[in-house]
Amino acid sequence: MALIVQKYGGTSVGSVERIQAVAEKVKTFKEQGHDIVVVVSAMSGETNRLIGLANQISEMPTPREMDVLVSTGEQVTIALLSMALNKLGVDARSYTGPQVRIVTDDAYMKARIQEIDTKNMRADLDAGRVVVVAGFQGVDGSGNITTLGRGGSDTTGVALAAALKADECQIYTDVDGVYTTDPRVVEKARRMDKITFEEMLEMASLGSKVLQIRSVEFAGKYKVPLRVLHSFKEGAGTLITIEDTDAVEQPIISGIAFNRDEAKLTVQGVPDIPGVASKILGPVSAANIEVDMIVQNVAADGNTDFTFTVHRNDYKKTLNILQDVAKQLGAREVKGANDIAKVSMVGVGMRSHAGVASKMFECLANENINIQIISTSEIKISVVISEKYMELAVRALHTAFGLDADDKDGE
Numbered sequence: 516m517a518l519i520v521q522k523y524g525g526t527s528v529g530s531v532e533r534i535q536a537v538a539e540k541v542k543t544f545k546e547q548g549h550d551i552v553v554v555v556s557a558m559s560g561e562t563n564r565l566i567g568l569a570n571q572i573s574e575m576p577t578p579r580e581m582d583v584l585v586s587t588g589e590q591v592t593i594a595l596l597s598m599a600l601n602k603l604g605v606d607a608r609s610y611t612g613p614q615v616r617i618v619t620d621d622a623y624m625k626a627r628i629q630e631i632d633t634k635n636m637r638a639d640l641d642a643g644r645v646v647v648v649a650g651f652q653g654v655d656g657s658g659n660i661t662t663l664g665r666g667g668s669d670t671t672g673v674a675l676a677a678a679l680k681a682d683e684c685q686i687y688t689d690v691d692g693v694y695t696t697d698p699r700v701v702e703k704a705r706r707m708d709k710i711t712f713e714e715m716l717e718m719a720s721l722g723s724k725v726l727q728i729r730s731v732e733f734a735g736k737y738k739v740p741l742r743v744l745h746s747f748k749e750g751a752g753t754l755i756t757i758e759d760t761d762a763v764e765q766p767i768i769s770g771i772a773f774n775r776d777e778a779k780l781t782v783q784g785v786p787d788i789p790g791v792a793s794k795i796l797g798p799v800s801a802a803n804i805e806v807d808m809i810v811q812n813v814a815a816d817g818n819t820d821f822t823f824t825v826h827r828n829d830y831k832k833t834l835n836i837l838q839d840v841a842k843q844l845g846a847r848e849v850k851g852a853n854d855i856a857k858v859s860m861v862g863v864g865m866r867s868h869a870g871v872a873s874k875m876f877e878c879l880a881n882e883n884i885n886i887q888i889i890s891t892s893e894i895k896i897s898v899v900i901s902e903k904y905m906e907l908a909v910r911a912l913h914t915a916f917g918l919d920a921d922d923k924d925g926e
């Protein structure tokens with residue numbers, strides 16, 4: 516018998532029939548003797564619909580009222596799910612965020628959870644009830660309704676699991692787990708049984724959008740085992756957990772992420788003197804443009820090239836900024852490209868294995884793919900390549916590193 520927090524996403528509660536199916540599922544867990552706290556999202560499309568209504572009235576609705584509005588989506592699903600459970604003879608009770616007392620700061624639309632009162636939930640669990648909590652919402656110190664940012668129900672689930680010291684937080688969604696890479700690009704992508712919080716953060720921030728990133732950070736911080744599962748298909752899903760340092764054999768690479776949203780810019784022939792990097796990037800960050808990879812070359816003849824990447828949407832803006840900077844610095848030229856893609860291999864196994872980078876580069880060379888930028892961290896190697904070779908690169912690497920579904924060590 517365990518205490519389990521189960522979070523069901525919008526598609527899983529997208530219709531009355533699905534809500535009834537979720538209720539059946541929750542009932543099964545309850546009958547196995549577990550204590551269950553359920554967190555639900557709004558019905559799929561509902562949050563967008565509400566935002567649409569607000570935008571018909573104002574381009575910039577008051578944030579406080581926005582949160583009063585969008586939090587209603589989850590209030591509908593907690594009530595309907597509790598009714599469906601009651602109908603099945605399962606004692607259940609719904610709670611909005613403020614009713615639980617999920618206390619947040621007052622940053623409307625992107626509030627952060629500060630404290631959770633577990634008293635009401637505990638009392639219901641002790642009385643044998645299923646507790647159904649609205650995801651995505653809380654209350655600030657002055658009693659105002661707040662929301663946690665899009666996709667925030669994942670974070671509610673993890674935060675409740677941490678506060679209740681649950682045995683596991685299960686995220687039920689419309690995919691059956693986290694894959695080694697996007698199955699739409701690599702047919703042989705494989706569901707991972709396990710992945711570490713760190714790896715998941717690298718994968719998530721690179722485009723594997725299964726979970727809200729904040730929920731993974733939260734789970735890692737409080738060491739809440741997190742499992743991603745399909746709502747209506749059998750299967751163990753993917754467990755996101757702490758690193759198993761005792762594992763006999765770690766896979767070297769856990770997954771391959773990619774992203775087409777970047778652009779690269781190069782300031783050529785800048786004087787190789789102190790302060791240049793800050794003179795180039797200062798105005799960029801002052802314009803609120805986020806920089807991802809940064810590379811500066813070894814200087815030849817006292818001049819160097821300085822390259823970095825930004826989000827593709829910021830490409831033009833950055834180019835304009837750099838034209839001015841280049842003039843001030845006496846740089847030769849500014850160049851850029853927005854037809855690039857970033858491919859990253861992620862794996863905690865890299866820490867203890869040499870040669871991962873060279874194997875990656877060899878694999879890309881065999882496919883005749885030119886590498887434009889390389890960057891590495893302890894558990895990640897990223898390369899920037901031409902966008903048109905991205906899928907080829909991901910497929911080739913997936914095979915080269917033994918990640919394909921039909922490989923013997925796979926499943």
Ligand code: ASP
Nearest residue numbers: 556562651665666667668
């Ligand atoms: N309903 C909210 C959204 O659509 C929260 C969530 O689904 O996690 O962003």
Ligand code: MG
Nearest residue numbers: 524525556666
């Ligand atoms: Mg979601």
